[in-house]
Amino acid sequence: MTETVRISLDEVRTLAEAVLSRHGLSEPHVKAVADTIVAGERDECASHGIYRLLVCAHTIKAGKVSLDAEPVVQDIAPALVKVDAKGGYAQLAFNMGKPVLAEKARQCGIAAMAINRCIHFSALWPEVEELAGNGLVALAFTPSHAWVAPAGGKKPIFGTNPIAFGWPRPGPHPYVFDFATSAVARGEIELHRREGKSIPLGWGIDANGNPTTDATEALEGAMLTFGGHKGSALSTMIELIAGPLIGDMTSAESLAHDDGAKASPYGGELIIAIDPARFLGSLAAEHLARAEALLEGITSQGARLPSQRRYEARARTALGGVRVPRTLLEDIRALLD
């Protein structure tokens, strides 16, 4: 049993800001990155919480992040905005581009934002949740490092390529999903390796392209997409629209750029926002109520909505803080020495 320590969300923020500052991130980046780390802990997404501070520290030490990059927002077409993150973390670039994206979506009905040349380690759900919280329908896509083989192939070419979606709802919580198009997260396979456990068939293949239940073989071979050829097609789409379409790297190019440093992926992200009010005009409320009937038709039969667990955690941690493994906390505090 892992020994855990209870800390408040304020303490999470203080710790995150201290570690990020100590590693040389400029003030605006410290704030933006700490926000997503607090959000990860708050929603009990441990893999996107304070654990990521170790990943940040490693990526910074490897010289793979511009610590004080000042993102540049470019209005390139009536419904397109580009944010050049200039080699910094994506969060600040998103924050700076978001109001422009939202305004363009309201003006044009639909709009897209490319974030270019950013270091990506956060989940996509904070971004689509924020847009949906502003009444917009949002989609987000990003490649990562080439770890995943296409269906029918045996060599890694795709990243874990997540897709995220947000839909505005009455009340505090939009409908949000965010999932990797790989069968599982890479960290999940690494966890199995560390614990000496075998992995289920379908997660990965060995270097010869044969199905394997050996975590080490899968990590040295290739991961697989979820859903066979359909997941593989989606992953291809994400490579294309969040890579070459926006003038940014594919997962293979990101991994080549990494050159063995094992730093976070470097490249672009595509975010699409749609304003329901522009489609529906005065009937928006009526039609969004029909969407509620659909979502209730899911929950009323005992199925869960993708974001439900996170929102429940959020209510819990707002009152009681979070429990984190003591050794993890010690490892992170050691980063302050």
Place this chain on the structure above:
Amino acid sequence: MTETVRISLDEVRTLAEAVLSRHGLSEPHVKAVADTIVAGERDECASHGIYRLLVCAHTIKAGKVSLDAEPVVQDIAPALVKVDAKGGYAQLAFNMGKPVLAEKARQCGIAAMAINRCIHFSALWPEVEELAGNGLVALAFTPSHAWVAPAGGKKPIFGTNPIAFGWPRPGPHPYVFDFATSAVARGEIELHRREGKSIPLGWGIDANGNPTTDATEALEGAMLTFGGHKGSALSTMIELIAGPLIGDMTSAESLAHDDGAKASPYGGELIIAIDPARFLGSLAAEHLARAEALLEGITSQGARLPSQRRYEARARTALGGVRVPRTLLEDIRALLD
């Protein structure tokens, strides 16, 4: 062994036009619907070829199609166009809206088209392929009839909800995929029932929500999505963005509207188009070449691209025509009596 007859694509067109005219479709609809039926046979997608004439005839006899609907194209926002199909087949509405969508995508960078109140029986790939052939990146989504249960649920609420994607490539053939978010097509389960064969686990559940290998039980219970909770999330997204977002029906509402007629689904479709030239400017050629490197990285390891089989069939049938089951041809010719 099914006895087959070889007919030319010209004969397919003549037959399709004759059957559709005979059933009262107006001339512009005859032409538009026949185009997709010819495209289905040409690409050896038998389920979307002349077989669909039987479905058309049934849907028309059930009184579920407006035979001479004249779609109305409405420019509702700088990057949004709506086409009210007025209860007719979707194809003519798509053809009329497409130039407006393409123009808006070139003007704004990204644009979306809603087709409303249409009868849908065609695949989505002809539409995204056409847009990609014009140099645009395209996405298309549509609900259908509520046959599919959400992950963790047991009652059908989603349609087979396809998603299609097109990406422009040099040469005659864009990158295109088009797949249902259900584990398989409904027709596939019906085929198993007709042949008295069991279905694999994962295709459907019985009326009590238990996994079943019995095709009849699955058809009376619910189909499942592909890829578990991820496919279920995608299917939810498609319900929302091609239903309430555009002021049109969910799959449950379409099935209720059908009221046991077993006609084709009625509702909307959402199509998004993006102009790479607006994102990339003068660097478009260079970045689209990097996309080619990605696609070659898939095919060079022996994996297939989703549209490859169709394009190979297209080359074959252009020369030799198509083989269709004799009994199917007889059934269709009987519609002319």
